[in-house]
Each structure stands twice: as C-alpha cells, then as structure tokens.
Amino acid sequence: MHILVVDDSKTVRNVIISHLDSLGFRDVSEADSGESALYLVVRKKVDFIFLDWNMPKMNGIEFLAKIRGMSNHAKIPVLMVTTEGEREKVLQASALGIEGLVVKPFTKELLLLKVLEVFVKRGLKLPPPSSEPLVVKQAKDAADETVSAAGEPAAPSPEAA
Numbered sequence: 001m002h003i004l005v006v007d008d009s010k011t012v013r014n015v016i017i018s019h020l021d022s023l024g025f026r027d028v029s030e031a032d033s034g035e036s037a038l039y040l041v042v043r044k045k046v047d048f049i050f051l052d053w054n055m056p057k058m059n060g061i062e063f064l065a066k067i068r069g070m071s072n073h074a075k076i077p078v079l080m081v082t083t084e085g086e087r088e089k090v091l092q093a094s095a096l097g098i099e100g101l102v103v104k105p106f107t108k109e110l111l112l113l114k115v116l117e118v119f120v121k122r123g124l125k126l127p128p129p130s131s132e133p134l135v136v137k138q139a140k141d142a143a144d145e146t147v148s149a150a151g152e153p154a155a156p157s158p159e160a161a
Contacts, residue, residue, distance in 0.1 A: 005030045006037040007052035024127040034058030053082035064096045
C-alpha cells in the first residue's frame with residue numbers, strides 16, 4: 001500500500017510519516033502542495049492520502065476536487081489533517097468524500113485511530129509489523145546504495161571514521 005502525505009509543513013509531514021512507520025507503513029511519498037501531490041497521484045499508484053487544507057499553489061480542497069473528478073483516482077481514501085474545524089468547511093470536505101478529519105495539533109494515538117477506522121470501514125489490511133524502525137531501514141538503504149565505480153561497497157569517508 002502506497003501512502004501520500006500532503007502538507008506544506010515538512011515538520012507535520014515528518015510527524016505523520018513517523019506515526020505511520022509505527023504501524024508498519026514504509027511505502028510513503030510526500031508532497032508540499034496540492035499541485036505537487038496531483039503530479040504524484042497522476043504518475044504513481046497511490047492507495048491512501050493524508051491531506052492538509054491550507055497550502056500554497058493548490059489547497060487541499062482544490063486538490064481533492066480534482067482527484068474526485070478523475071475516474072481512476074476518485075475512490076482513493078483521503079484523511080484531512082488540518083487546522084480547519086469550522087462546520088461549513090468540514091461539510092465542504094465531506095461533500096467531496098473525505099474519510100475523516102484530524103484537527104491539528106493531534107496526538108499519535110488519534111491519528112492512528114483515524115487510520116484504523118478508515119481501514120476497517122474500507123476492509124483494508126494493515127501491513128505486517130516491522131521490528132525495524134524507519135530510520136534504521138533508511139540508513140541500511142543508503143548504505144546499500146553506496147558503491148564504488150567498480151561495484152564494490154564504497155569505503156567509509158574519513159569523516160565517518
């Protein structure tokens with residue numbers, strides 16, 4: 001399952017990705033605007049979206065309206081994660097088919113509860129738990145990609161010693 005986290009705040013994206021990691025989700029992309037998210041959705045299979053409302057270039061509602069108008073992306077589950085809590089705005093997002101709304105600031109438990117609610121509602125399966133934290137996986141992946149021109153593992157840099 002591929003998840004897209006869309007928020008103009010890098011910090012918020014990192015927090016959401018870290019919380020998803022604790023549930024075993026490793027296949028995650030991120031975008032800092034609705035415009036860049038639309039670019040990713042069109043080019044990559046996305047199965048679930050965390051979406052902020054207020055962003056530059058294209059806000060979350062504009063992005064949501066666009067993907068709901070695309071037959072092959074219209075059914076992607078979307079969980080809004082936003083500071084917007086006004087009734088009219090929530091109704092506007094609901095009319096576009098969001099699965100739920102999490103108001104910032106949020107706790108890890110609340111975010112994970114909302115994810116689980118969507119998975120149960122949609123009959124989706126959670127990934128198997130991983131005993132390897134995301135930062136360890138990223139470090140291993142980076143080490144695997146570091147090879148010399150001859151195809152041998154690269155020697156560590158003098159600064160690393």
